[in-house]
Amino acid sequence: MIQHPDAHRAPDLQPALIGLDWGTSALRAYLLDGDGNVIERRSRPWGIQHLPAGGYAEAFETVAGDWRGRWPDLPVVAAGMVGSRTGWREVPYVECPADAHAIAAGIVPFESECGRIHLVPGLLQGGPAPDVMRGEETQIVGALARDPALATSALVVLPGTHCKWARVQDGCVTGFTTYLTGELFAMLRDHSIVGRPARDATIGTAASRAVAFRRGLAVARASGAAGIAGKLFTTRSLFLCGDLAAADTLDYLSGLLVGEELRSVLATLGGPCPPCVLVGEPTLCDRYRDACAVFGIERVRSLDETGPLGLWQIARAAGLVAARHPPAMEATRRG
Amino acid sequence: MIQHPDAHRAPDLQPALIGLDWGTSALRAYLLDGDGNVIERRSRPWGIQHLPAGGYAEAFETVAGDWRGRWPDLPVVAAGMVGSRTGWREVPYVECPADAHAIAAGIVPFESECGRIHLVPGLLQGGPAPDVMRGEETQIVGALARDPALATSALVVLPGTHCKWARVQDGCVTGFTTYLTGELFAMLRDHSIVGRPARDATIGTAASRAVAFRRGLAVARASGAAGIAGKLFTTRSLFLCGDLAAADTLDYLSGLLVGEELRSVLATLGGPCPPCVLVGEPTLCDRYRDACAVFGIERVRSLDETGPLGLWQIARAAGLVAARHPPAMEATRRG
Numbered sequence: 297m298i299q300h301p302d303a304h305r306a307p308d309l310q311p312a313l314i315g316l317d318w319g320t321s322a323l324r325a326y327l328l329d330g331d332g333n334v335i336e337r338r339s340r341p342w343g344i345q346h347l348p349a350g351g352y353a354e355a356f357e358t359v360a361g362d363w364r365g366r367w368p369d370l371p372v373v374a375a376g377m378v379g380s381r382t383g384w385r386e387v388p389y390v391e392c393p394a395d396a397h398a399i400a401a402g403i404v405p406f407e408s409e410c411g412r413i414h415l416v417p418g419l420l421q422g423g424p425a426p427d428v429m430r431g432e433e434t435q436i437v438g439a440l441a442r443d444p445a446l447a448t449s450a451l452v453v454l455p456g457t458h459c460k461w462a463r464v465q466d467g468c469v470t471g472f473t474t475y476l477t478g479e480l481f482a483m484l485r486d487h488s489i490v491g492r493p494a495r496d497a498t499i500g501t502a503a504s505r506a507v508a509f510r511r512g513l514a515v516a517r518a519s520g521a522a523g524i525a526g527k528l529f530t531t532r533s534l535f536l537c538g539d540l541a542a543a544d545t546l547d548y549l550s551g552l553l554v555g556e557e558l559r560s561v562l563a564t565l566g567g568p569c570p571p572c573v574l575v576g577e578p579t580l581c582d583r584y585r586d587a588c589a590v591f592g593i594e595r596v597r598s599l600d601e602t603g604p605l606g607l608w609q610i611a612r613a614a615g616l617v618a619a620r621h622p623p624a625m626e627a628t629r630r631g
Numbered sequence: 632m633i634q635h636p637d638a639h640r641a642p643d644l645q646p647a648l649i650g651l652d653w654g655t656s657a658l659r660a661y662l663l664d665g666d667g668n669v670i671e672r673r674s675r676p677w678g679i680q681h682l683p684a685g686g687y688a689e690a691f692e693t694v695a696g697d698w699r700g701r702w703p704d705l706p707v708v709a710a711g712m713v714g715s716r717t718g719w720r721e722v723p724y725v726e727c728p729a730d731a732h733a734i735a736a737g738i739v740p741f742e743s744e745c746g747r748i749h750l751v752p753g754l755l756q757g758g759p760a761p762d763v764m765r766g767e768e769t770q771i772v773g774a775l776a777r778d779p780a781l782a783t784s785a786l787v788v789l790p791g792t793h794c795k796w797a798r799v800q801d802g803c804v805t806g807f808t809t810y811l812t813g814e815l816f817a818m819l820r821d822h823s824i825v826g827r828p829a830r831d832a833t834i835g836t837a838a839s840r841a842v843a844f845r846r847g848l849a850v851a852r853a854s855g856a857a858g859i860a861g862k863l864f865t866t867r868s869l870f871l872c873g874d875l876a877a878a879d880t881l882d883y884l885s886g887l888l889v890g891e892e893l894r895s896v897l898a899t900l901g902g903p904c905p906p907c908v909l910v911g912e913p914t915l916c917d918r919y920r921d922a923c924a925v926f927g928i929e930r931v932r933s934l935d936e937t938g939p940l941g942l943w944q945i946a947r948a949a950g951l952v953a954a955r956h957p958p959a960m961e962a963t964r965r966g
Contacts, residue, residue, distance in 0.1 A: 381871075425850070426868045458824070458864065474864035476823070483818040488811070489793070515760070521856035525895040529793065529809035533761045536716075560860040 309335055312617045314360055314370050315607030316413075318378035319343050319431050324603065325359045330617060332441075332608035344377045344384075352384040356410045364411060371616040373403075373607050375416035376431030384408065389420035389428060393468040396437045400613035416610055421471045429472060431603075432460045436469060438606030439575050439599050451561075451572045455580045457482070461561055463570075473564070475557045481550055490531040490549060493542035500543035508544035509583070512551020513590045516559055524556040554584065558591045571595040575602050644670055647952045649695055649705050650942030651748075653713035654678050654766050659938065660694045665952060667776075667943035671698075679712045679719075687719040691745045699746065706951040708738075708942050710751035711766030719743065724755035724763060728803040731772045735948035751945055756806045764807060766938075767795045771804060773941030774910050774934050786896075786907045790915045792817070796896055798905075808899070810892045816885055825866040825884060828877035835878035843879035844918070847886020848925045851894055859891045889919065893926045906930040910937050 312330040316323065321343035327336040342348055342355040350357075363370065379387035390402040402417035418430030432454050440447045447467040454460045457478035463470045485491040500508065516524050531549045534540035540548055562569065572593060574581040581598040588596045611617045647665040651658065656678035662671040677683055677690040685692075698705065714722035725737040737752035753765030767789050775782045782802040789795045792813035798805045820826040835843065851859050866884045869875035875883055897904065907928060909916040916933040923931045946952050 420872075422872075425862060425865050426872045426874070427864065428868050428871055461861075473861040474868075475860055476825070476863050477860075479823055483822050487818050487822060488814055490811070520898070522895045522898040523858040523860070523891070525810055525812075525858070525891050526796075526808040526899065527760060528811050529762060530760050533763050533809075536763055537755070537757075537761045539761070556858070556860050560857045563855070563857040564861065 311335060311363070311367050311370055313608055313611050314363055314372045315604055315611070316356075316360070316372065316374035316378070317376055317431060317434065317603040317607070318374050318383075319376040320345055323355055323359060325363075326604040326607065327363055328604060328608050332605050332612075334604050337604070344380070344382065352378070353409045356408070356413075361410070368411075371414060371611060372412065373414045373416060373611045373614075373616065375434040375603070375607060375610070379404070379415040379417065380430055384413075385415060387415045387417045390417045390433075392419055392421045392472070393465070393470045394419055394433070395468045396609050396613045398468075399433055399437065400610050403610070403614050414611070414614065414616060416607070419469060419472070427472055427474050429460055429462075429474070432462070432472075433469065434606035434610060435575050435602045436462055436464070436606070437609045438602030438604065439573055440464065440467065441605050441609050442599055442602055443573065443597070446571060446573055449570045451570055452575060453572055453584065454575050455584050456576060459557060473561075475560070477553050477557045481553050484528070484531075484549060484553075485546055490528060491546070493532065493535045494546045497542035497545075500541060500547065504541065504544050505547040508540065508547035509551040509586070510590060511540075512548040512553075513555040513558075513587055514551075516552050516555025517591060519556075519559070521563070523559065524552050527552060550583075551587075554587045555590070558587055558593070562591060562593075569593050569595075572597075574598040576600070646670060646698070646702050646705055648943055648946050649698055649707045650939055650946070651691075651695070651707065651709035651713070652711055652766060652769065652938040652942065653709050653718075654711040655680055658690055658694060660698075661939040661942065662698055663939060663943050667940050667947075669939050672939070679715070679717065687713070688744045691743070691748075696745070703746075706749060706946060707747065708749045708751060708946045708949075708951065710769040710938070710942060710945070714739070714750040714752065715765055719748075720750060722750045722752045725752045725768075727754055727756045727807070728800070728805045729754055729768070730803045731944050731948045733803075734768055734772065735945050738945070738949050749946070749949065749951060751942070754804060754807070762807055762809050764795055764797075764809070767797070767807075768804065769941035769945060770910050770937045771797055771799070771941070772944045773937030773939065774908055775799065775802065776940050776944050777934055777937055778908065778932070781906060781908055784905045786905055787910060788907055788919065789910050790919050791911060794892065808896075810895070812888050812892045816888050819863070819866075819884060819888075820881055825863060826881070828867065828870045829881045832877035832880075835876060835882065839876065839879050840882040843875065843882035844886040844921070845925060846875075847883040847888075848890040848893075848922055849886075851887050851890025852926060854891075854894070856898070858894065859887050862887060885918075886922075889922045890925070893922055893928070897926060897928075904928050904930075907932075909933040911935070 311327050313328040315326040323340050323342040325338045326334050338359050348354050378384050385406045387404045404415045406413050406415050419433045421427040436452045450464045452462045459475040459477050462472040531545050574584050585596050646662050648663040650661040658675050658677040660673045661669050683689050713719050720741045722739045739750045741748050741750050754768045756762045771787045785799045787797040794810040794812050797807040866880050909919050920931050
């Protein structure tokens with residue numbers, strides 16, 4: 297894994313790379329310098345399921361066309377669902393275990409109507425219970441570059457609609473598991489009987505919501521091997537019995553679901569939990585950090601916006617950006 | 632628990648009771664004789680959330696008005712969500728443990744614009760993880776009357792949108808747990824990424840669907856204490872990897888969810904499983920019976936339409952219908 301030489305260095309304003317994090321719901325574009333620092337960032341709600349009228353090409357031109365016009369030789373690297381079967385161009389998955397170099401080796405250069413774009417592959421975990429990711433592999437590479445101590449052994453957790461728990465060993469993603477926690481929460485809130493009380497209520501106070509969230513976590517933890525299948529309905533029955541305010545039911549439900557995720561992860565590990573790093577939106581990471589504490593997971597840190605550095609690391613490993621600090625950068629390279 | 636004297640007796644066509652099973656999605660009306668046999672049955676899709684323009688009164692008049700006109704002295708008993716907070720008139724829950732007599736003691740006579748209606752209470756399981764049911768208590772009473780051997784010790788399972796597992800001991804419902812399995816399945820099918828492949832596919836063959844269902848059950852069983860939280864996404868990833876046909880994904884998902892329910896029930900029991908009786912729609916009960924076999928639950932029988940007999944038993948316990956066969960009927964009555 298290539299180490300980011302100096303994350304605190306001021307950007308030198310000499311662009312070296314255009315990086316795109318192009319997922320299901322958003323397109324994020326970064327102009328990066330030769331050390332992986334962000335010179336400029338832009339974002340549009342143009343995920344691959346919400347493209348503007350002109351499709352991928354118009355989205356790209358609007359977000360990054362002026363960068364490309366001014367620096368026509370800059371390489372462009374794009375990660376995420378843009379490389380999926382329903383994306384701009386499908387890129388085969390790279391199989392685990394995989395590090396930044398293996399991911400870089402799977403890059404597919406794509407001659408689009410906007411010029412060449414290097415599409416980053418997603419990761420595949422094979423076997424009887426296969427799993428896939430697209431975009432998160434780049435955030436993981438960025439996280440390990442930001443905190444190289446994690447590369448030895450860590451769980452990289454990316455909370456969200458589909459939360460990914462990736463196992464990292466010696467700089468490689470060795471495997472990962474997807475939890476539908478965020479999607480389950482949204483479905484139960486919007487379509488289920490357990491979400492109904494909250495639909496007619498104003499939201500609770502920060503304090504009562506935090507209590508309800510921790511209460512859900514505690515119920516999930518206490519459920520032991522049975523899990524929360526038989527506890528989901530308590531979101532409604534506690535309300536019916538006057539023991540949970542309608543305004544707090546959704547936070548209780550969130551606690552049940554996040555708690556079930558942690559309970560399941562710990563049961564799968566079956567042993568001590570390696571250091572965890574939460575990667576993503578700070579408010580959501582804080583929620584997971586609180587949940588980890590309830591479940592006795594103590595070595596947890598949070599990182600935000602690791603995608604740009606991940607794009608840069610992968611571009612570096614692919615030889616798309618020049619090595620300006622070769623000795624330092626190669627120091628932690630595997631094998 | 633009062634025993635049904637002779638279920639195989641031919642109806643004598645002398646009505647003794649009008650029974651209503653009035654739930655969220657349907658209204659079922661039964662004309663019953665003095666032994667609890669069904670003389671006539673009617674059904675309309677007028678659950679309490681789908682009432683006709685004239686509301687409860689019009690629904691009742693349309694379904695049972697002619698019975699009431701012809702036999703004005705017949706008592707009317709109604710069970711289900713009609714007695715809930717959002718029903719015709721709220722009836723307080725009766726707390727577990729409860730048998731037919733305790734349920735009958737909680738009946739609330741309600742003077743409606745259509746005459747007196749005896750509303751059957753639902754059951755409440757108190758404590759830190761409360762649970763509630765309305766309507767299922769009547770089906771359970773009917774099931775125990777149909778097969779009195781179950782009254783000693785049994786699990787009565789009522790599959791459906793909200794599957795109830797009721798623990799029965801010495802004729803009493805001692806407690807129960809609600810599983811949202813049916814609702815989770817419908818939500819995941821209609822709103823989630825794991826339901827998407829099936830939305831564009833024609834449904835699989837009976838054979839391939841059965842295989843996919845058992846495969847989902849096997850994955851749930853093998854998940855052990857971790858449960859299926861980290862396996863739900865395999866519904867999609869197996870499809871993406873070409874290892875599961877889009878047409879079979881929903882049956883695989885159903886297997887995962889029903890399997891998680893059984894896994895959770897067995898983990899909660901922590902010991903040998905008492906005899907199980909599945910009560911409900913035969914196709915759904917067959918599915919659960921197959922699932923029980925995969926999980927090693929062997930003593931399972933199925934019963935259909937136990938509601939009418941339950942209504943009759945509860946009316947009998949409330950003294951609303953005369954005892955025509957006192958000695959036989961009282962033989963198994965508790966203490």
